[in-house]
Amino acid sequence: MITKFGSLFAGHVDLKDVGLDGAPVNDRWLSDEHLATVFDKTQAIAQLMDRTGYETLWLAEHHFQREGYECIPNILMLGVHLAHLTQQLKIGCAFNVTPMWHPLRLAEDFATADILTGGRIVFGVGRGYHTREVEVFGAPLLDGDANREMFEEQVDIIFKAFNESAFSHHGTYYDLPPKVPYRGYELEEVTLVPRPLNLPVECWQPIVSASERGLNFMAKHGIKGMIGGGAAVGGAAEQVIHAWQQVQANHGRDMELGGDLIIGFSFHIADTEEKAIEEARGYFEEHMKMFAPLGFVRGLTDDQITATADPQRARTAGLPTLQDAVAAGSWLCGPPELIVEKLMDVQKRYPGLEQVSVNTTVGTPERVMLEQLGRFAKEVMPAFKN
DSSP states (O other): OOOEEEEEEOOOOOOSSOSTTSOOGGGOOOOHHHHTHHHHHHHHHHHHHHHHTOSEEEEOOOOOOTTSSSOOSOHHHHHHHHHTTSSSOEEEESOEEGGGSOHHHHHHHHHHHHHHTTSOEEEEEEOOOOHHHHTTTTOOSSSHHHHHHHHHHHHHHHHHHHHOSSBOEEOSSOEESOOOEETTEEOOOBOOSSOOSSSSOOEEEEOSSOOHHHHHHHHHHTOEEEESTTSOOSOOOHHHHHHHHHHHHHTTOOOOTTTTEEEEEEEEEOSSHHHHHHHHHHHHHHHHHHHGGGTOSTTOOHHHHHHTTOTTTGGGTTOOOHHHHHHHTSEEEEOHHHHHHHHHHHHHHOTTOOEEEEEOOTTOOHHHHHHHHHHHHHHTTHHHHO
16 A cells, blocks of 8 residues: 655756757756755755655765756765755665765765664665766676676675674675784674664665566565666556566565555646646656666667757657656656546555655756645645545
């Protein structure tokens, strides 16, 4: 049963000329002052969500984005700040891009944030999808196998550090600790200082490809899964949710369909479905412009992907429309009662689902985000909370 609502904010600043007719993504190069507005914007979103009963604000870690789409480089640091400006809202990591960290530094930073906020930071890990980010930090992404191998070893280390009072790890990428003399003895193990206040650590990870290896790795560590939102478009595929349930059963966890998952939807509320689609069309198109070249708009040809960067060609390239996304179920558009109806159907199909993330996409200005999140809290959430 759906009882908790969150929202994913990947960290975009307000943009001009959004949509297929607007500025190409690679032509955007915003000033330092404009890029820094993401922090006041995030604060305004967090404080509204805190006042109106949301469970979690999910933030994304990204780097070097002078275009203005994903501008928060350290979500743990920002999360501690936001926790001190709100009363009960949780700040979720969606996600710490683990290959860009040393795993022990990530474990230490989360443990510190967990203590300083009284457990209001929700941990999350991901493999990354921007070559400009991951490769610049010296980790593999073009080599997908190496990226996964490094990520899995890092997560193994992080959970050792969380769960064991002292530990060692000797793998492909990390030798922890190295055998060195230390204050009169040979170093054999280390201890994370501090360790998290709340154990076991609740951890989330995006489900993108839903490979058997990936799902089994998550089940091994008890990691929960987020479908949709920033890392995977198209909503929650029925077969993925069934595969998730089966993998959990294989690891000895008998849960209802949808258990330990968050499903993400983009949304826009207006008096009619047609008006909502009209108002949100530019935001949908800006999202497509940003993410199509990264492979997150399924089914596009190379020519269509190229056309997203050319305002002269985009309208005649046969690109997906917001109407398509609404029909596919990844977008919720229309009056509150229609959105309630659609989420009630989701709840019926997935009785184990407790959390839903309702998201405004990149390109949506702060004014509209606050208005939409406020309306959702007032006009949709009570149907589930009551």
